[in-house]
Structures are given as C-alpha cells and as structure tokens.
Amino acid sequence: MTARTHDAFAFASFVTAAVLFPPQKITLLTLGVSIIANNIGGLFPDLDQASNRLWDLLPGDHAMGNALRKLFLAHRTITHSALGLGIVWFVGTQWLSKMFNPAYIDGTVVFWSFFVGILSHMIADSLTKEGLPLLFPIPWKFGIPPIKALRVTTGSWVENFVVLPGVGIYLLWFIWIHQVEILFLFRTIRL
Ligand SMILES: [Zn+2]
Numbered sequence: 001m002t003a004r005t006h007d008a009f010a011f012a013s014f015v016t017a018a019v020l021f022p023p024q025k026i027t028l029l030t031l032g033v034s035i036i037a038n039n040i041g042g043l044f045p046d047l048d049q050a051s052n053r054l055w056d057l058l059p060g061d062h063a064m065g066n067a068l069r070k071l072f073l074a075h076r077t078i079t080h081s082a083l084g085l086g087i088v089w090f091v092g093t094q095w096l097s098k099m100f101n102p103a104y105i106d107g108t109v110v111f112w113s114f115f116v117g118i119l120s121h122m123i124a125d126s127l128t129k130e131g132l133p134l135l136f137p138i139p140w141k142f143g144i145p146p147i148k149a150l151r152v153t154t155g156s157w158v159e160n161f162v163v164l165p166g167v168g169i170y171l172l173w174f175i176w177i178h179q180v181e182i183l184f185l186f187r188t189i190r191l
Helices: 003-020 028-048 063-069 082-094 107-126 157-177 179-187
Strands: none
Touching: 003 028, 003 107, 003 157, 003 179, 028 107, 082 107, 157 179
C-alpha cells in the first residue's frame, strides 16, 4: 500500500482503538503526541524502503535512508512480521513508554498509539498481492483474502478508488455510530 493509504488506515485504527479502549484521562499534549506517534507507526514497517517518508525527515536527501536501509534484509521481511512486532512491543514497553514525563505526557498511551499504527500497516499490507511474511524468517506469506488474485495491487486504481475511500467511509460510519463515546472522550481531555 502507498503511504497515503497507510496514513488513512493508521488514523482510522487510532480512532477505533480510542473508542474501544478509552483512556481514563488524557492531556492535550498526550493526544497531540499520540496522533503523531500513530502516524509514524503507520509508516514504520516500511522503513525497509529507502523511499519511506520517515527517512526523508533525516538530513542528506535519500543518502542516509539508502545507507540505513541496508540494515534491513529486504523489503517486507522482519518489519512486517510477528517477530518484528514482538521486538517493537518489548522495546516500547520497556523504554519508549517511560521516556516521557508522566506529569505532561502518558507514555503508555503514546506507545499504544504507535503500536496501533504498526498493526494497521500490517493489516493494510495483508490486503495486497505481496502478502505479509508474518512468520519471518519462515518465508510463508499471508494475505486477506487467502487467494492472491483477489488481493489489491499496491498503487493500483483499486487501492486509490476502492480501498482508500473505503477507509474514509468506515471512519465516518464509525464516528457516526459512536458519537456519544467520542464526545465523552473529548471531555476527558485535560491540560
Ligand atoms: Zn509495508
């Protein structure tokens, strides 16, 4: 899937997770950082591609991205697997969630926003013809639906005119049927 589709999947997953697992209370700063963390999480598994937008944030055009990308074996391997998820979960719960001053930012909420972004990326990629190497290093690829021919080609018209608007329609529908919960969530925001 393209970065734009991953952005949409990540945000839709963020809103869904916020309604299904609402935080007790949340600061405005936590909410802002969580939205950014979710967006980064949505692109994170594609760090194994030099063209990833996240690499563009580093200095030196694509040079640094090209160099760092060599750390990864190939596109769609460990960063798209259960093993990769486990490593991120371990590092995140041990370190990332404790990185912030709890008086201002709830690191646990930030970490889970990031993690939900990664999960949304993997779900989106599982809809594509390439499939997902969930059990890496075992080279089996998984996809939804299991029949490859029925899955989406990255960058195709199906992605742009069916999948992407589909995510938008889902988000509007989800917000519509959860208006009460969403209004309640906004009321839990503190400075
Ligand atoms: Zn990917």
